[in-house]
Structures are given as structure tokens and as C-alpha cells.
Amino acid sequence: MTAYKDLSKDELKALKKELTRKFEEVKAKGLKLDMSRGKPSTEQLNLSMGMMDVLTSSSDLVCEEGVDCRNYGVLDGIREAKQLLADMMEVPKDNIVIFGNSSLNVMYDTVARSMIHGVMGSTPWCKLDKVKFLCPVPGYDRHFAITEHFGIEMINVPMTPTGPDMDMIEKLVSSDPAIKGIWCVPKYSNPQGITYSDETVHRFAKLNPAAEDFRIYWDNAYGIHHLYEDKQDYLIEILMECKKEGHPDMVYKFSSTSKISFPGSGIAAIAASDANLAEIREQMKIQTIGHDKLNQLRHARYFKNIHGMVEHMKKHAASMRPKFDTVLASLEKELGGLEIGSWLAPRGGYFISFDSLDGCAKAIVAKAKEAGLIMTNAGATYPYGKDPHDSNIRIAPSYPTLDEIKRAMEVFTLSVKLVSVEKLLAQVK
Amino acid sequence: MTAYKDLSKDELKALKKELTRKFEEVKAKGLKLDMSRGKPSTEQLNLSMGMMDVLTSSSDLVCEEGVDCRNYGVLDGIREAKQLLADMMEVPKDNIVIFGNSSLNVMYDTVARSMIHGVMGSTPWCKLDKVKFLCPVPGYDRHFAITEHFGIEMINVPMTPTGPDMDMIEKLVSSDPAIKGIWCVPKYSNPQGITYSDETVHRFAKLNPAAEDFRIYWDNAYGIHHLYEDKQDYLIEILMECKKEGHPDMVYKFSSTSKISFPGSGIAAIAASDANLAEIREQMKIQTIGHDKLNQLRHARYFKNIHGMVEHMKKHAASMRPKFDTVLASLEKELGGLEIGSWLAPRGGYFISFDSLDGCAKAIVAKAKEAGLIMTNAGATYPYGKDPHDSNIRIAPSYPTLDEIKRAMEVFTLSVKLVSVEKLLAQVK
Numbered sequence: 001m002t003a004y005k006d007l008s009k010d011e012l013k014a015l016k017k018e019l020t021r022k023f024e025e026v027k028a029k030g031l032k033l034d035m036s037r038g039k040p041s042t043e044q045l046n047l048s049m050g051m052m053d054v055l056t057s058s059s060d061l062v063c064e065e066g067v068d069c070r071n072y073g074v075l076d077g078i079r080e081a082k083q084l085l086a087d088m089m090e091v092p093k094d095n096i097v098i099f100g101n102s103s104l105n106v107m108y109d110t111v112a113r114s115m116i117h118g119v120m121g122s123t124p125w126c127k128l129d130k131v132k133f134l135c136p137v138p139g140y141d142r143h144f145a146i147t148e149h150f151g152i153e154m155i156n157v158p159m160t161p162t163g164p165d166m167d168m169i170e171k172l173v174s175s176d177p178a179i180k181g182i183w184c185v186p187k188y189s190n191p192q193g194i195t196y197s198d199e200t201v202h203r204f205a206k207l208n209p210a211a212e213d214f215r216i217y218w219d220n221a222y223g224i225h226h227l228y229e230d231k232q233d234y235l236i237e238i239l240m241e242c243k244k245e246g247h248p249d250m251v252y253k254f255s256s257t258s259k260i261s262f263p264g265s266g267i268a269a270i271a272a273s274d275a276n277l278a279e280i281r282e283q284m285k286i287q288t289i290g291h292d293k294l295n296q297l298r299h300a301r302y303f304k305n306i307h308g309m310v311e312h313m314k315k316h317a318a319s320m321r322p323k324f325d326t327v328l329a330s331l332e333k334e335l336g337g338l339e340i341g342s343w344l345a346p347r348g349g350y351f352i353s354f355d356s357l358d359g360c361a362k363a364i365v366a367k368a369k370e371a372g373l374i375m376t377n378a379g380a381t382y383p384y385g386k387d388p389h390d391s392n393i394r395i396a397p398s399y400p401t402l403d404e405i406k407r408a409m410e411v412f413t414l415s416v417k418l419v420s421v422e423k424l425l426a427q428v429k
Numbered sequence: 430m431t432a433y434k435d436l437s438k439d440e441l442k443a444l445k446k447e448l449t450r451k452f453e454e455v456k457a458k459g460l461k462l463d464m465s466r467g468k469p470s471t472e473q474l475n476l477s478m479g480m481m482d483v484l485t486s487s488s489d490l491v492c493e494e495g496v497d498c499r500n501y502g503v504l505d506g507i508r509e510a511k512q513l514l515a516d517m518m519e520v521p522k523d524n525i526v527i528f529g530n531s532s533l534n535v536m537y538d539t540v541a542r543s544m545i546h547g548v549m550g551s552t553p554w555c556k557l558d559k560v561k562f563l564c565p566v567p568g569y570d571r572h573f574a575i576t577e578h579f580g581i582e583m584i585n586v587p588m589t590p591t592g593p594d595m596d597m598i599e600k601l602v603s604s605d606p607a608i609k610g611i612w613c614v615p616k617y618s619n620p621q622g623i624t625y626s627d628e629t630v631h632r633f634a635k636l637n638p639a640a641e642d643f644r645i646y647w648d649n650a651y652g653i654h655h656l657y658e659d660k661q662d663y664l665i666e667i668l669m670e671c672k673k674e675g676h677p678d679m680v681y682k683f684s685s686t687s688k689i690s691f692p693g694s695g696i697a698a699i700a701a702s703d704a705n706l707a708e709i710r711e712q713m714k715i716q717t718i719g720h721d722k723l724n725q726l727r728h729a730r731y732f733k734n735i736h737g738m739v740e741h742m743k744k745h746a747a748s749m750r751p752k753f754d755t756v757l758a759s760l761e762k763e764l765g766g767l768e769i770g771s772w773l774a775p776r777g778g779y780f781i782s783f784d785s786l787d788g789c790a791k792a793i794v795a796k797a798k799e800a801g802l803i804m805t806n807a808g809a810t811y812p813y814g815k816d817p818h819d820s821n822i823r824i825a826p827s828y829p830t831l832d833e834i835k836r837a838m839e840v841f842t843l844s845v846k847l848v849s850v851e852k853l854l855a856q857v858k
Contacts, residue, residue: 037501039500039501040500042497042500045497045499045500048499049486050486052484052485052486052488052490053485053486055481056481056482056485057478057479057481057482059481061481068471068474069693069694070474070477070691070692070693070694071468071469071471071474071691071692071693072466072468072692072693073693100529100530100720100721101529101717101720101721102716102717102718102719102720104716104717104718105716105717108715108716108717109716112541112545115545115555116541116544116545116555116579124555126544126545126553126555126556127555142715142718145715146715146716149712149715150545262499262500262723263499263500263501263718264498264499264500264501264502264718264719264720264721264722264723265498265499265721265722265723265724283578286537286571286574286575286578287531287533287534287537287575288531288533288534288537289531289533289571289692289693290531290693291529291530291531291693292529292530292693292694292721292724293693293694294691294693294694295694295721295724
């Protein structure tokens with residue numbers, strides 16, 4: 001393979017002609033493909049169908065603490081659900097509070113509470129002139145949407161293969177008291193699939209924030225979402241590390257079963273220090289009488305324990321693995337050596353992140369759309385939807401079938417090539 | 430029956446002695462009774478057990494709009510759930526948004542949104558020096574807890590047999606721009622069981638608030654929770670009335686199936702104007718990817734339609750009616766004519782409200798507790814827990830069995846008598 005940058009103007013012109021012809025052929029097929037969201041496939045949903053039969057009219061619906069799960073009572077989660085999610089999140093059962101179906105909602109509520117009531121006695125953020133969050137980029141668009149919604153200024157922090165740039169984080173967090181938080185997806189990150197290294201986690205736990213109400217928003221969305229049995233990332237547990245470093249209150253950890261059981265009908269949880277949870281419960285008891293305990297019971301009885309959940313995740317992995325492998329093989333085969341894009345091969349999570357030549361991402365996504373393939377909007381992985389290099393594109397291979405992915409990747413790689421050639425042609429004299 | 434106030438000092442003394450003897454007898458039984466919360470009984474929970482069998486692993490889990498309810502998608506509720514709750518709330522299907530399991534949570538979020546983002550472009554309440562809510566009293570403690578939590582000043586408005594004092598409300602709302610809302614339980618109110626009269630609803634719809642962001646918080650928690658088939662209250666639908674009066678945006682209406690299906694595992698909704706709902710959806714799409722659609726589908730398929738729900742509520746009524754009748758009969762038999770308390774006979778809802786002689790409620794609740802009966806805290810029905818007359822006590826007969834209610838009412842009426850005699854004795858020379 002010759003790198004595109006080493007081609008002459010005439011060669012690029014010829015290549016463009018050839019790629020355009022191929023693109024028109026593909027476009028003529030009138031495809032309708034979607035690789036835009038991290039949505040489980042129907043095959044994956046079917047894996048949890050047993051859950052629909054766990055609770056029936058002849059079931060005993062009393063939970064371990066003796067409460068009838070059909071009635072009011074138990075504010076912060078039934079014991080068996082706490083145990084299951086605590087094991088999933090690798091924290092003690094007493095450091096967890098169970099919520100409704102959405103961890104995003106828990107994160108939203110956490111920011112909202114800080115805005116209105118402050119954090120453990122600090123000034124409510126809505127009374128401050130300026131509140132800032134650090135945002136490792138590329139990252140998760142829905143995180144950025146929350147902070148933007150609350151008028152919080154977002155500062156980009158570049159990701160590296162071991163996690164976000166810790167030098168930059170340490171410097172900013174220790175010097176600017178307006179910085180109140182940082183969004184992290186520490187394992188199989190969205191969209192790159194990077195897991196923070198041991199050193200990164202240690203440096204997080206050792207942060208000395210200028211703001212007493214600074215918190216790490218640790219969204220461990222893909223904690224047990226491995227792709228391979230033999231190649232798995234390990235992430236150091238952050239609550240314990242923060243405790244060891246004398247900063248037990250510095251982190252909120254979020255997770256849910258949305259991509260384990262059913263998206264939208266799972267259960268979410270927050271894990272944090274005793275002091276943080278005491279404050280959270282104070283709000284919670286005003287906000288609700290309690291979350292859906294029948295669904296908590298359904299989850300606890302279906303998975304039985306963390307081992308059951310881990311075994312269940314192997315089935316998800318078996319369904320996801322060939323999809324990821326197909327995307328990676330296609331990228332390698334079609335784009336390898338051309339030096340018009342780069343990507344990482346993640347060991348888990350829901351995404352593959354692709355970086356095009358600078359200034360090409362928007363055009364590539366538009367091109368793919370022309371041929372019937374919907375990708376996540378270019379820029380979505382950055383705060384305010386603004387990718388300064390216009391280069392990052394998130395590939396979400398979970399929902400389509402293997403066959404659809406093959407066709408989608410044909411469109412995608414063709415779009416990358418065509419836009420790259422056009423870009424290079426515009427640059428040569 | 431001679432009214433206690435007409436008894437001589439000696440007669441009161443003799444009566445006190447006799448009541449004290451009886452009270453000690455009852456106390457010696459070591460009872461453990463609870464009439465404190467509006468919690469459905471086990472018998473009532475059993476009425477909905479069929480709901481546990483509606484969705485199984487062999488069910489088609491695709492909703493009317495063709496979405497797989499197991500997956501992400503559909504932000505504001507599936508069509509069939511919207512139709513069911515719209516009929517329940519007597520509003521068009523398009524004027525409803527479905528939430529999670531708790532209408533209290535929806536109300537909390539509504540206030541929180543107004544605090545941080547304001548209401549349809551108005552100044553966020555957290556930026557104002559003073560925000561006030563009107564609180565018809567006696568009322569629902571959890572409403573007052575929300576406004577207190579957000580530092581909103583609460584102003585008591587006395588209830589009358591036709592609803593809150595509308596003269597006072599009209600005067601306050603039209604003159605004070607700091608008044609941003611009013612908490613209403615318009616049908617079978619908590620705790621008095623009063624339904625707002627036609628005139629009251631019309632006057633609500635005709636309010637001319639000084640604050641453009643004033644909203645009526647219309648918590649129609651007991652809209653179809655009748656006790657009798659032949660005696661039912663009718664409440665005029667407020668959304669339509671406000672629309673007719675040219676104030677379509679002035680009301681948020683809340684409801685849930687918590688006391689229809691399962692408390693904690695029901696579905697909640699808000700009904701409001703298009704403009705209000707557009708703003709609510711703007712927030713909602715930041716806050717969550719969507720609520721539990723499987724539970725929405727479970728409800729829609731179980732009840733089938735509003736007729737199914739109405740028929741279902743007759744079973745609840747059959748279970749509740751004898752309990753209410755027992756409480757009322759006991760009050761009449763033990764306290765009738767004594768002029769030491771008054772009460773209303775509601776036609777629906779979850780409570781009977783008792784008013785003792787001024788300054789006796791706390792002592793009565795404490796006395797009852799001495800003999801093993803837990804009542805709702807005296808004062809709970811007022812903002813800040815402060816009943817200015819110390820006279821209102823909420824009786825919640827739903828949870829105990831009929832037999833327990835009989836014993837509970839013996840303790841309660843005895844406590845009322847004893848405390849009243851002591852009060853009168855302290856007053857006579």
C-alpha cells in the first residue's frame with residue numbers, strides 16, 4: 001500500500017475518479033444502515049428474555065429485609081440488588097444507592113443537586129459566577145449535554161492511550177477553584193475503548209483540588225463489558241484509592257445494567273463515600289418515596305449473583321466480538337497503510353473510534369449519509385459538538401447485523417478514502 | 430351525649446379517672462398498630478397480581494409505534510401508555526408525558542427545573558431573592574417537603590368544604606410576583622377528602638397571576654379513587670378550563686398509577702399545555718434516554734383501557750370502603766356530640782382528617798403512641814410541620830386490617846377523650 005500523501009497529483013486524480021465510480025455504485029444500492037448509537041442488538045436483547053419470567057403472580061415478592069416489593073418502602077434499594085450492583089461496581093454494599101432505570105438520570109440529578117444545594121455544605125453552583133468541568137476528549141456526548149444544559153463551562157482535556165492527560169488535569173484542578181468536576185468513562189471509554197492505566201487512576205486519587213466541592217464523575221458504564229475472555233482490561237477501583245489517599249469524598253461512581261439486561265428497563269446505581277451518600281439520601285427522600293423494587297428484585301433473582309452476571313456478559317461478548325472484529329478487519333484491509341486515518345482495537349465497550357485526516361470528519365459522515373449510512377454526528381464526541389480537528393468519528397457496531405456491518409464498512413471506508421483524496425488534492429499544487 | 434364543655438369540674442375529674450383506667454387497660458394489651466401512611470393493604474396489592482403475568486418471555490414486546498420496548502428509544506412514553514394515562518387524567522393523549530414510577534419525582538423535577546432554568550424563559554428562581562408557594566392547609570406533607578427543600582417560602586391558605594379559600598388566593602396571586610405556585614390535591618384531597626367545587630376550579634382557571642411563571646401544581650393523585658359506586662365526586666378538568674380562560678400554560682397536572690397497580694412500580698405522568706410540554710421534553714432529553722417502557726407496556730396491556738382501569742378501581746373501593754366506614758362509625762359512636770373534635774366523611778381518597786380541640790393534636794398522637802398506635806405526626810399536614818392550631822390529625826385506614834382498625838380506633842378515640850378532658854380541666858377554675 002502506498003500512503004495517499006505520497007501519491008502524485010495525477011495519481012490522486014485517477015484515484016478520485018475510481019473511488020467516485022465505486023461510491024456511485026454503492027449509493028445506487030439505496031442502503032439504509034445505522035452505526036450511530038451504542039444500542040444493543042435484538043440478539044443481545046434476547047439473551048435476557050428469561051428475566052421476563054422471573055417474577056410471576058405465584059412468586060414470593062418479599063425481599064431479603066422482609067419488605068413486600070409491591071408496596072412503598074425501602075428508599076435506597078433492596079438488599080439483594082445492592083449486593084449485586086455493589087459486586088458489579090467492586091465496592092462495599094453499604095457504599096451504594098440504587099436508583100431507577102437510568103444512570104444518566106443519576107448523573108443529571110447529581111449535577112442538579114450541586115447547582116441548587118451545593119456539595120456537602122459548599123456554595124450552590126447556581127450562586128457562583130463560573131463553574132467549569134474538565135472533559136476528556138473524545139468523550140460521551142450525553143455527559144457534555146448535561147454540563148452544557150446547566151451552563152457549566154467545559155474544558156477539553158486530550159485523551160492518551162493510558163487515559164486523559166494527567167499533567168494537564170493536575171495543573172488545572174489544583175489551581176482553579178471554579179473547576180468542580182471531570183467526566184470520566186474510565187474503562188473501555190466512549191468512544192475510544194481506552195482503559196485508564198494504574199498510574200492514571202492513582203494520579204486521580206491523589207488530586208489536590210483547589211475546590212473543596214470538586215468531584216470526579218466516574219461513569220463506569222462498561223465495567224464488565226469485555227469482548228474477549230483472554231484479553232481483558234483491568235481498572236483499579238477508584239473509591240478505595242481515593243479513600244487510601246485521604247480523599248474519600250472526591251469521587252461519585254455511576255453504573256447501570258442498561259447494557260447487561262434491558263436498556264431502559266435496567267437498574268442504575270451510584271457508589272460513593274458514606275458522607276456523599278448521606279447527602280444523596282437527604283435529597284432522595286424528598287424526591288421520591290422509592291424506586292421500582294419489583295424491577296430490583298427481578299434483576300437480583302435473575303442474575304442470582306455477580307458470577308451469574310459475569311457468565312451472562314460472556315454471551316453479550318460472543319454476540320459483539322464478531323462485529324468488532326469485522327469493523328477492525330475492514331479498517332485494516334481497506335485503510336491500512338494509507339495514512340488517512342487511525343484507530344484503536346478496544347477490548348470491550350461499545351465503540352471503535354476513528355480519527356481521519358484533520359478537517360475531514362464532517363465530510364466523511366456527510367458522504368456516508370449520502371450512501372445511506374448513518375454515523376454519529378462528527379463533533380458529537382466533543383463538548384459543544386466542536387471537534388477542533390474535525391477528525392474524530394465514533395463507530396457503533398452493536399446494533400446492526402454482521403452482514404449490515406460489512407456493507408456499512410464498505411460505505412464508510414469508501415467515504416474516508418474519497419474525502420481524504422479530495423482533501424489531499426486541494427492541498428497539492 | 431353531653432358535650433364535654435358543658436361538664437362541671439367534678440364531672441370532668443370523674444371522667445378523667447374512668448378514661449385513664451380504660452386507657453391503662455388498652456395500653457396493657459401491648460398493641461402494635463399503624464395508621465400513619467396512605468399505603469395500600471396487602472389485599473389491595475393482590476388485586477393487581479395479574480400484572481405479573483402480562484409480559485413473559487413469549488410475549489411480543491413491540492409497542493404500537495413499532496419500537497421494541499426492551500431497547501432504547503421513545504423519550505416521553507409509548508403510545509398505549511399515553512392513551513391510558515391521558516384517559517385517566519381526562520386530557521388529550523398529546524398533552525401528556527410519561528415518566529418513571531413516581532409522580533412525586535416529577536413534581537420535584539418540575540420545581541428543580543424552575544429553580545435552575547426558570548419557566549418558559551423567565552428568570553431562574555435560584556436567581557431571585559424570594560420565591561413563595563401557596564399551600565392549602567391541611568395538605569400533603571411531601572409537597573411541603575419539596576418546597577421547603579428548595580428554600581421556597583410557604584404561605585398557608587385555609588381549606589373550606591369547597592376547596593381552598595379562593596378570595597385569599599386571588600388576592601395573593603394577583604398582587605405578589607414572588608408567588609410562583611400553589612400545591613393542590615383537587616379531588617379527595619389529602620387529608621380531608623374534599624373535592625374542589627366547580628366554582629373553585631373556575632376561579633383557579635381565571636386567576637390573573639402577577640408572576641408570568643406562576644403555575645398551579647395540580648396533583649390529581651386520587652382522580653379515580655372512589656369509595657362508593659353511588660356517591661362520587663366530580664372534578665372539572667383544569668387544563669381545558671385554563672385553556673378556555675386564555676391561560677393554557679398556567680397549570681401542571683400530575684398523576685400516577687401508584688395506588689392503582691403497585692406503589693413504587695407504577696407509572697407517573699404530567700399533563701400540560703403544548704408549550705409547557707415542549708419545555709419539559711427539552712429537559713427530559715438531557716436527563717434520560719427514556720423511562721421503563723416494559724413497565725409502561727405491562728400497564729397498558731394489563732388494564733387494556735380506561736374502562737378496565739375503572740373496573741379495577743371498584744375492587745380497590747370494595748376493599749377500602751369497610752375500613753373508612755369503620756373509622757367513621759367509630760368516630761360517630763365514640764365522639765359524636767361530645768364537641769371535642771370534628772371530621773368529614775370523604776367519598777374517596779386515602780384519608781380521614783380529624784380536627785381536635787385547639788392545642789390537643791400533638792398530645793393525642795403522643796397518647797395514642799403510648800398505647801401502641803402510630804398516627805401521622807401532628808403538624809405533618811402543615812408547612813414546616815407547624816399546625817398553628819395544633820388540631821389536625823390525619824387518619825390513614827388503608828393499610829391495617831379491619832380488625833386492626835377497630836382496635837386502633839378504640840385507642841384513638843380514647844386518646845382524644847382523655848387529652849380533651851385534660852385540656853378542659855386545665856381551663857376550668
